[in-house]
Amino acid sequence: LENTEFNLLSMMYDVANILAFKAEEKGLELSCFIDPYIDPFVIGDPLRIRQVLINLTNNSLKFTEKGEVSIRGTLKEDLGNRFSLWFSVRDTGIGIPEEKLDKIFESFSQADTSTTRRFGGTGLRLSISRTLVEMMGGSLSVSSVEGKWSEFKFFIYLEKQASDSVSRKDIDIDLSTKNILIVDDNKTNRDILRQQLLKWKCKVVEAESGKAALAKMREAVDSMSPFNLAIVDLQMPAMDGLDFGRLVKSDDDLKSTILVLLSSVTNKGEIDTSKNIGSSRYLSKPLKQSDLYNCLMAMFYRESKSEKILETVSEPTGIIDGVKILLTEDNLINQKVAVKILEKSHHKVACANNGEEAVKMLEADHYDLVLMDCQMPVMDGYEATKLIRSKPEISAIPIIALTASALKGDREKCIEAGMDDYLTKPLKREELNMMLSKWANKKHKQ
Known part of the structure; x- marks a missing residue:
């Protein structure tokens, strides 16, 4: 096993980005969340953790035809200089019959032969994942309701990096004076954004549709506390993000609110359209914490030094000799x-x-x-x-x-x-x- 310093956030977002195209192709929401109060600078085996997450997420995407797949990391127990973390991959797919749950990790075992013919099998992927998790001192389990959802969950132990580690740079900012509106029809996406923004002390309001968001914006103006910024999903039923943006920017009472549009990776051709309606930024999903941070810094402060805070959590760009x-x-x-x-x-x-x-x-x-x-x-x-x-x-x-x-x-x-x-x-x-x-x-x- 490797035992090296790495950034947990970067590793998890990397998994999500690799599989984002597959999710978009199937019309699925793919989200990635790590508890913002977890210190992301850890020591462990990033490549094996990453492989397990890719295996589990790939499996969920394969057996999910509509809805979403969510990758999450949460704290299990803080043990001082190390902690145990829960990682989970949850989907809204076909589920697994209760009587088949015990066999799902067996090599080449399938929940149902008709399902295998329809979707393809899991092969060795789940069996390998359990082996890798156990090699890292953890445990992998599954829970499911047939026809509704499945969740694969594992925990492992990771050491914390020293406070003077060269790779460490905390993202800790105070945006307590900022009112931010989240507009997204997907509750999981709203939850992820809300928790991150609350960590940065923002005042956060949510809306599940463009119509509801417009009403909340007008209420905020009437109460003399207008929203500084709205983070808006591009693809929503009834009123999409572009239509919402046009209405906001054509309203004298609302147009001062900064608009940031969120969309899936394959919709970048709509960037020009979003700019034409007055959007200030266009961010791709799954949304990285670092991208959100840099966006807020650029929108609210526009200080060059703020951009440098995240350089240490981004992926290094220089070629290493002797690979x-x-x-x-x-x-x-x-x-x-x-x-x-x-x-x-x-x-x-x-x-x-x-x-x-x-x-x-x-x-x-x-x-x-x-x-x-x-x-x-x-x-x-x-x-x-x-x-x-x-x-x-x-x-x-x-x-x-x-x-x-x-x-x-x-x-x-x-x-x-x-x-x-x-x-x-x-x-x-x-x-x-x-x-x-x-x-x-x-x-x-x-």
Whole structure:
């Protein structure tokens, strides 16, 4: 097991961002929340925690056709220099029959054969997740009501970073003079925003629709305490965020309120429209605490120094020298191109010609990261990744897919197999370096 410093917030939001496309494709709300009173600067095994959360969230997304999937982190017990945390993934999916709950973690066990035919199975994913949690000294359980919801929940112990740790920088601000309105039809999203804003001492009011929000805004004006800012979901029934924004900005009594629109990752084409109606910011869901913080600082204070407060909780951007990489690629020309790029950046590279070789090499030696071609003879990248994820001793290594296709659904297929990210071929130096910056830094600096 790894025992390194990392930021719990960054790790959890990373999980949500990886799977946000899949949630959006199915029309599901995907939310991510960690209790704002939990110190996010911890010591533990971020890659294995992350893998368990990806496994559980992927599973929930697969078996949920409408509604939402929520990832949460809450305090179980504070033990001084360490604490135990609850992590949970809850969905509004098909649920699990009570008589099947005890068997759900068995390898290849399915709740129902008809369900397996309809949705596909969980394979080894849940069994692997339980093994990884137990390796970290915790326990994984499930509760469910058939036809309504399921919740997978586990706890683990994490150490707290020292108060003088170089990676530590607390986000502690006082916005007690600010009145903020949350407008979202999804209660889970409202709860997450409310708890974070209350931590920063904001005065918070919620509305579940545009119509209700307009009424609350007029009441606030009449009571001489207008809202300074409204955080508005773009996609709501009856009145969406854009229509709401137009009404607010056309009303002389309301138009001074700052508007911040929230939307799913694939709706960024509407940014220009949101600006045209007077929106000051456009933020993507699942909303990161750091993005919300920087938005509030920019809207209320516009001080350059405030932007720097969050630099230490953002992902590092510099390439690290000497990353040990396993390149799995059957095409010798592609191998040579990738090796040349990697060695020029001072990384150590070993090559495997197919997935079977890659698995054997990972079992025999330590690597920091795998670049995995998807289409190969003997064993392709998808099967190799599934096999790697089934072996606890090597399961946490970051795996970046290399694919010749950029068609819709390719990313989802890679993530479904257990890969962390993907690049399209032919490889471009800048894109490859950016990917290494993202994932090698996680391995080295978390």
